[in-house]
Amino acid sequence: MKAYGVTNSNLDSMIEFDKQMETPQGRDILVKILGVSINPVDIATRKKVQETKEPKILGYDGYGIVEALGPEASKFDVGEKVFFAGDYTRDGSYQEYEIIDERIVARAPKETSVEKSVAMPLVTLTASELLYEKLHINPAMDNRDKTILIINGAGGVGSIAIQLAHLAGLKVIATASTDEKVKWVKDLGADLVVNHHQDLIKQVHDLGIENVDYIIGLSDNDPHWQEIVELIKPLGIFATITNLRESQVADLKQKSVDFAWEWMFTKAKFKLAAMSTQGEYLEKLADGLDKGTIDSTVTKVFHGFNLDNLKRATKLVEAGHMMGKVVVKA
Amino acid sequence: MKAYGVTNSNLDSMIEFDKQMETPQGRDILVKILGVSINPVDIATRKKVQETKEPKILGYDGYGIVEALGPEASKFDVGEKVFFAGDYTRDGSYQEYEIIDERIVARAPKETSVEKSVAMPLVTLTASELLYEKLHINPAMDNRDKTILIINGAGGVGSIAIQLAHLAGLKVIATASTDEKVKWVKDLGADLVVNHHQDLIKQVHDLGIENVDYIIGLSDNDPHWQEIVELIKPLGIFATITNLRESQVADLKQKSVDFAWEWMFTKAKFKLAAMSTQGEYLEKLADGLDKGTIDSTVTKVFHGFNLDNLKRATKLVEAGHMMGKVVVKA
Numbered sequence: 001m002k003a004y005g006v007t008n009s010n011l012d013s014m015i016e017f018d019k020q021m022e023t024p025q026g027r028d029i030l031v032k033i034l035g036v037s038i039n040p041v042d043i044a045t046r047k048k049v050q051e052t053k054e055p056k057i058l059g060y061d062g063y064g065i066v067e068a069l070g071p072e073a074s075k076f077d078v079g080e081k082v083f084f085a086g087d088y089t090r091d092g093s094y095q096e097y098e099i100i101d102e103r104i105v106a107r108a109p110k111e112t113s114v115e116k117s118v119a120m121p122l123v124t125l126t127a128s129e130l131l132y133e134k135l136h137i138n139p140a141m142d143n144r145d146k147t148i149l150i151i152n153g154a155g156g157v158g159s160i161a162i163q164l165a166h167l168a169g170l171k172v173i174a175t176a177s178t179d180e181k182v183k184w185v186k187d188l189g190a191d192l193v194v195n196h197h198q199d200l201i202k203q204v205h206d207l208g209i210e211n212v213d214y215i216i217g218l219s220d221n222d223p224h225w226q227e228i229v230e231l232i233k234p235l236g237i238f239a240t241i242t243n244l245r246e247s248q249v250a251d252l253k254q255k256s257v258d259f260a261w262e263w264m265f266t267k268a269k270f271k272l273a274a275m276s277t278q279g280e281y282l283e284k285l286a287d288g289l290d291k292g293t294i295d296s297t298v299t300k301v302f303h304g305f306n307l308d309n310l311k312r313a314t315k316l317v318e319a320g321h322m323m324g325k326v327v328v329k330a
Numbered sequence: 331m332k333a334y335g336v337t338n339s340n341l342d343s344m345i346e347f348d349k350q351m352e353t354p355q356g357r358d359i360l361v362k363i364l365g366v367s368i369n370p371v372d373i374a375t376r377k378k379v380q381e382t383k384e385p386k387i388l389g390y391d392g393y394g395i396v397e398a399l400g401p402e403a404s405k406f407d408v409g410e411k412v413f414f415a416g417d418y419t420r421d422g423s424y425q426e427y428e429i430i431d432e433r434i435v436a437r438a439p440k441e442t443s444v445e446k447s448v449a450m451p452l453v454t455l456t457a458s459e460l461l462y463e464k465l466h467i468n469p470a471m472d473n474r475d476k477t478i479l480i481i482n483g484a485g486g487v488g489s490i491a492i493q494l495a496h497l498a499g500l501k502v503i504a505t506a507s508t509d510e511k512v513k514w515v516k517d518l519g520a521d522l523v524v525n526h527h528q529d530l531i532k533q534v535h536d537l538g539i540e541n542v543d544y545i546i547g548l549s550d551n552d553p554h555w556q557e558i559v560e561l562i563k564p565l566g567i568f569a570t571i572t573n574l575r576e577s578q579v580a581d582l583k584q585k586s587v588d589f590a591w592e593w594m595f596t597k598a599k600f601k602l603a604a605m606s607t608q609g610e611y612l613e614k615l616a617d618g619l620d621k622g623t624i625d626s627t628v629t630k631v632f633h634g635f636n637l638d639n640l641k642r643a644t645k646l647v648e649a650g651h652m653m654g655k656v657v658v659k660a
Contacts, residue, residue: 133565134588136466234600235463249579249589256596258464259579259589266586270564 003095004310005055009047011314016307017055022099024070029102031064031082033305035118035329036093037298038317039156045088059310060086062093062100063108063118073102075279081108083282085121088265094310103275104268106282109289116296117289119325120160121282123297126241126264127161128281131168134239134260135214139168147171147209149231151196152218153188154181154323157241159297161216162188167293173204173212184323188295200227216240222247232257299324333425334640335385339377341644346637347385352429354400359432361394361412363635365448365659366423367628368647369486375418389640390416392423392430393438393448403432405609411438413612415451418595424640433605434598436612439619446626447619449655450490451612453627456571456594457491458611461498464569464590465544469498477501477539479561481526482548483518484511484653487571489627491546492518497623503534503542514653518625530557546570552577562587629654 003019024030042058049056063083066076076082084105086092091099109117131137137146148165152158153174165172166189174190176182182193194203196219204212211233217224217240225247232238232255239260249259267275288294300316302309305328313326333349354360372388379386393413396406406412414435416422421429439447461467467476478495482488483504495502496519504520506512512523524533526549534542541563547554547570555577562568562585569590579589597605618624630646632639635658643656 129586134586234596234602235604244579249574249591253591253593254596255600256459256464256591256593258591261579261583261586261588263583263586266564266584270585272564274565 001096003055003057003091004307005057005094006046006049007053007055008051009049011046011311011318014307014311015055019057019095021097024068024073024099026070027072027102028070028099029066029073029076029082029105030068031062031084031098031100031105032067033062033064033093033096033098033330035063035114035305035327036310037061037119037122037325037327038313039122040317041122042092043314043318057091057094059092059094060088061118061120061122062086062098063114064098067097075102076105076107082106083108083117083121083286085125085264085278085282087268089269101268101275102279104278106279106286109286112286112289112296115298115301115327115329117286118329119296119298119327120285120289120294122264123156123160123325124164124285124294125278125281126157126262127164129264130157130161130216130239130241130262131164134262135216135237137165137168137170137214139164143169144171146214147173147212148214148216149173149175149200149204149212150190150216150218151175151200151224153185153190153193155218156297156325158216158218159184159188159324160294161218162190163294166190170214173207173209175200181323188297196224200224201230204231212236214239217242225251297324298327300326302326302328304328305330331426333385333387333421334637335387335424336376336379337383337385338381339379341376341641341648344637344641344644345385349387349425351427354398354403354429356400357402357432358400358429359396359403359406359412359435360398361392361414361428361430361435362397363392363394363423363426363428363660365393365444365635365657366640367391367449367452367655367657368643369452370647371452372422373644373648387421387424389422389424390418391448391450391452392416392428393444394428397427405432406435406437412436413438413447413451413616415455415594415608415612417598419599431598431605432609434608436609436616439616442616442619442626445628445631445657445659447616448659449626449628449657450615450619450624452594453486453490453655454494454615454624455608455611456487456592457494459594460487460491460546460569460571460592461494464592465546465567467495467498467500467544469494473499474501476544477503477542478544478546479503479505479530479534479542480520480546480548481505481530481554483515483520483523485548486627486655488546488548489514489518489654490624491548492520493624496520500544503537503539505530511653518627526554530554531560534561542566544569547572555581627654628657630656632656632658634658635660
């Protein structure tokens with residue numbers, strides 16, 4: 001079967017090669033891939049690849065048809081359409097057939113296209129874990145008295161985090177830096193928008209808001225650190241998927257603020273029982289996409305699942321100016 | 331009235347001086363002090379005092395009799411005995427009469443001595459907020475499948491955190507460094523004890539425990555950082571009251587572990603509605619002390635609320651070898 005992999009940290013090293021088909025074991029299933037989406041983590045992972053003869057298969061978001069079941073797999077039938085966000089410790093979705101644990105997989109939406117569906121798993125799992133597990137927001141409760149600031153609202157995770165926070169009833173402040181992105185985040189449900197290239201403290205205060213209950217950091221945190229420390233409410237929570245380098249968490253102590261890391265791949269990497277929650281989040285996502293309560297954030301689709309399109313799609317994401325998600329479809 | 335204050339960072343600068351009595355305003359009450367206890371925060375705060383003519387009145391834990399009520403105070407009657415852990419932004423308990431917001435005060439235990447009672451508020455509030463708010467432990471749930479590691483179990487906060495974690499049903503691993511302290515933490519409810527002067531990872535693994543759900547850091551965290559990073563479970567929580575200097579929170583990212591700060595004074599400093607939870611925690615403490623479900627950890631009492639005893643008690647705590655709490659009683 002065909003697979004696409006890199007042999008070093010350069011995109012140029014991506015090649016098509018022939019890979020031996022495997023037979024699924026345990027709770028694994030074999031999925032024929034019909035579409036993938038490109039995430040920043042694909043690029044960050046490639047940049048860490050050491051020169052190797054065995055090509056590293058990137059790609060996490062996947063959509064496809066179940067082709068075979070491991071002896072303990074019971075969640076799906078052969079022929080069903082599924083989608084998933086993958087497992088960082090295994091070969092990714094840039095291949096014709098992928099082996100994946102059924103617990104982190106869900107049935108694909110019934111009424112929603114491949115491209116709209118496959119754009120969403122990784123960003124939705126990340127946003128769901130951020131909101132429900134890290135910020136401890138219960139979407140079934142009345143959250144109207146809570147305010148969240150989402151730094152980099154127009155990015156992949158931001159675009160779904162805005163929707164989920166809005167659905168949970170919070171007041172959502174998103175950051176966005178161009179008129180086009182301001183419109184985008186408002187359409188997704190942001191109540192208020194501020195520009196992360198200008199003083200966030202002044203802008204939030206000018207909105208009549210002194211402090212926010214929650215902040216999500218979806219871009220480099222160091223440049224915004226003093227703003228985060230100032231704007232977060234005492235006993236609030238700051239959660240992030242990116243980094244903290246020069247800045248000191250000690251700055252959060254007087255306010256007894258929590259600093260929470262979210263990495264979507266933790267559950268599968270450590271084979272935690274909690275990995276099944278990812279299948280459950282994806283079931284809710286499929287339902288939300290079909291019902292129209294959640295909008296897919298796909299903005300660019302390449303038709304044809306091949307080396308050339310994977311490279312072109314990656315270049316587009318790597319340039320860093322994309323709003324929404326980029327998909328490659330069979 | 332008599333008050334005791336320091337005019338610089340040295341204990342020698344502590345003097346007795348005459349302070350004007352104040353009339354309580356709003357929800358404040360005036361309390362005649364019958365006993366105080368010495369906490370490490372008293373010493374840390376004194377060390378930051380800049381040369382000043384107006385003596386800084388330290389001391390947070392207090393026990394006394396309500397002498398007067400502010401116009402909006404309704405929780406207590408004049409003549410009732412109360413105890414509290416204080417407010418960092420106001421004059422402390424090293425004075426004959428103290429003004430304090432009634433919301434962070436509770437009725438003193440009925441059957442328990444002044445010295446046993448006043449040893450407990452600050453450490454109990456800190457431990458309660460650590461366990462129930464930062465680690466999100468619900469003591470009414472079945473927590474038998476959860477394990478907590480308490481670094482520096484024999485100290486003030488550790489000695490009550492062990493008791494509260496044990497009462498909540500968790501498996502408690504405490505660290506202690508001498509035979510006397512090992513016995514102390516076991517008597518308080520520690521299931522297992524390890525020595526923080528030796529390799530914590532090896533000792534915990536030798537107990538047949540791979541990872542722990544929660545870690546509480548109650549001593550300098552940097553020397554134990556790699557042990558904390560290794561021993562904490564993926565999706566676990568590390569909560570601390572001390573510091574993090576050279577060490578990087580980024581080390582917790584792969585496991586999606588939360589880093590949570592606890593500072594007991596946050597609620598009162600920022601005048602949060604949540605400050606009333608401190609009065610509620612202290613009511614439960616009073617009840618627990620009277621019923622014998624919670625043991626006071628007082629180990630040394632100075633009789634006579636005067637300058638000499640405050641200095642002697644402080645020296646004892648400052649030497650850093652105390653197990654349990656030191657109290658000065660009228």
